[in-house]
Amino acid sequence: MSVDFLHPGEGAAIDTNVPALELRGIDKRFPGVVALDNVDFTLEPGKIHALMGENGAGKSTLIKIMAGVYGKDAGTIRMCGREVDIKSPRDSLKEGIKVVFQEIALISEFTVAENIFLEGYPTGKGGSIDWKKIRADSAALFDRIGFNVDPAARTGSLPVSQQQMVEIARALAHEARVVVMDEPTSSLTPNEVSLLFTVIRRLAALGIAVVYVSHKLDEVFEIADMVTVLRDGRHISTKPIGEHTNDTLIHDMIGRRIDNLFPRKRGEPGSKVALFVEKLSTARKLNDVSFEARAGEVLGFFGLMGAGRTELAKAIVGYDPITSGMIVVDGSRLVPHDTRTGVKLGIGLLTEDRKSEGLMGELPVYQNASLASLGAFARMGFIDKAKEHRAVQDYVDRFRIKTPSLFQQVKNLSGGNQQKVLISRWLMRGLKVIVVDEPTRGIDVGAKSEIFALIDRLAGEGLAVVMMTSEMPELLGLSDRVAVMCEGRLTAIMSREEATQEKILNAAIG
């Protein structure tokens, strides 16, 4: 009673009359947090069910309960009408529940192919691993999906987007009854997203129930049959997507309306050049990139995957070495490949990969937030804790970072709330230039509007904001000027008035 994506038609057909998975009255508490409160969630076979809600609403927690990662405090789980006891990921996998987790869960030392079959290696005679089959099947799987990933590559050496594709492929490598995707598209390009959607529709056609979590409303309207909304750990609504509009969905999610995602309060940018980059090249990617960003300006960089936005971001703040060119921050030349002078000159980077490059999961919220600005809280060599806590609390309130206290370990926050902590860190520092790389990745609409308002305010206060984004609305809604990259080169810079979606995409293709 489950279906194999790679070899459809081999398993028994799925009974479409009984819910594939039925969660009833699920409760889950963490110290200081009620993550789920009496939540019901029913999945019909062959249906794509979106799970929506703000950061910290409990989506990932609900998924982790299905996946056996967390035990539930109360409630029942039924698979095809039969009550099941899911005590560990193993039990859940055996029931045919395959999850693409929000945070990448791959063994970085293994090859892509091996990661795909981690859950169960195909074995040949005598129980030895059939490596040939593993390589062939993973190549076939990528072929079927249309993703371009090398099965023989070492997983840890791949960019986040490709790792995400590996995660997705892995969920399809074995027989499944329920496939769950927790923000699977957070680092995919539009093209890859549409490939994924084709796959999801194919899964549904095979009778598999699909759960789809995303903060991108347009995606949800495109792909979902049903929508369930959670808020503060409670079930708010479950409806066919046809009964929702953008507004009703946002209202269900955050309990209020958002009128304008991009309110522009700041004036026009000044004339002072805050960041000046000339003929910048790096060994791997960038080729002769020149631009300037003025104080009070939001300069948006657009580009397709691999265009070199992240590389540019890292180079101009001094993270990565450069082969030629010059970077001037606020009139002083930045020493390449030296973050310390970067920080001193007042340029900071907000990374897209919060796990490996930003946050320290074991440390509490307040230390993660204040890390880059400890100097401001120091008094005679000691940290003024009270001052530090007040400053952090201020950001927690402003961004509505959902945490039981300043002392919670950051790894226990929901994905979106982790992102907010990271943003706070850099804002707290008082910078002249802030480089943000995909600032709203994995962030809910409510918080997005706050971050947009904040970027607007930062520019209003005289900072130069260099924003790398792959979100067109964000780019057009926020930027004073738009720069477009392709294959490591700058292909266009245009003013807000000139910029249209079409011109930008043309420049991005090169």
Place this chain on the structure above:
Amino acid sequence: MSLASTASVKAPPSLLARLFARQELALLVCLILVIVFFSVTAENFFSMRNMTNVLGQASLALTAGIGCAIVFISGEVDISIGSLLATIALPLIIIMNDTNSLLLGVSGALLFGLIIGAVNGYLTAYAGINSLIVTLGTMFIMRGGVYLYTGQRAIPDDASLDSFIALSDGRLFNIIPYSAVIAIVLLAAFAYMMRHRPFGRQIYAVGGNPEVARLAGYDVRRVKFICFIISSLLATVAGIILAARVGSAQHTAGLNFEFQVVAATVLGGVSLAGGIGSLSGMALGVLILQFLSNGLRGLGLPTEWQLVITGMIIIAAVAFDEAKRRRAIGG
């Protein structure tokens, strides 16, 4: 698109660079260099007799090193193996003296090793105590126990079974010491397991990222538990060979042995952090250190100097490795 610039950047690394990217090849080159160096400088070094002797001497560390490397790869450490060598000699010799049976003696020793492995594994994997602490503890307890039981006197092997003595001085085809044959067979079997059996891959996964392994449905605790048992059983085999060699159960047997093995394993590129390394790397590490110490002795250098040089080599090797890894990530 500027093809010219990307092409020049992405030129494939040189053959030498690629060879050195494979840890084992770099180690193999080191081993050959060591052998060539001493063949030129030390008398009587490059002879069949000396080579096979070194192999025989290395067989203890090779055998126990398999277990040590497996535990490292699973993300834990086991430093109780030296004391285990001395401990299991007791049931071995006593049972053989009583029953005149090698089979019973060896079974008794293996059973003892199994129990110690289960204790180490249980306390680490299920009770959640740090494995360095657990095995440090069992190392002291076993050594102390042996001292107490023997009153610091050796218990001689009175049975003097031919088959037992053959373990120490017998040679296959009159060339390769049996102990080395045992080590090589075990090495091949476990290397195959680590590479081609699902359980071997589970060990790598558990050491590489326990949380991911759990999500993939692995029983992380069970995997670690079994790794400790494997380690103790292999150390038991090494202990049996050692007992045959000295012809008795000695309270000082295997003193500092765990550090020799750990040193060779680390030199062989097996990471203490887990998930990285191979048994062939470990074996090359053992051989390099063994040939080095044999060669230095051939040059007439006192043991004190061997220690100093070994220490420096280990630090240099790990530093080199670390630098290479960092370049691979950062570059």
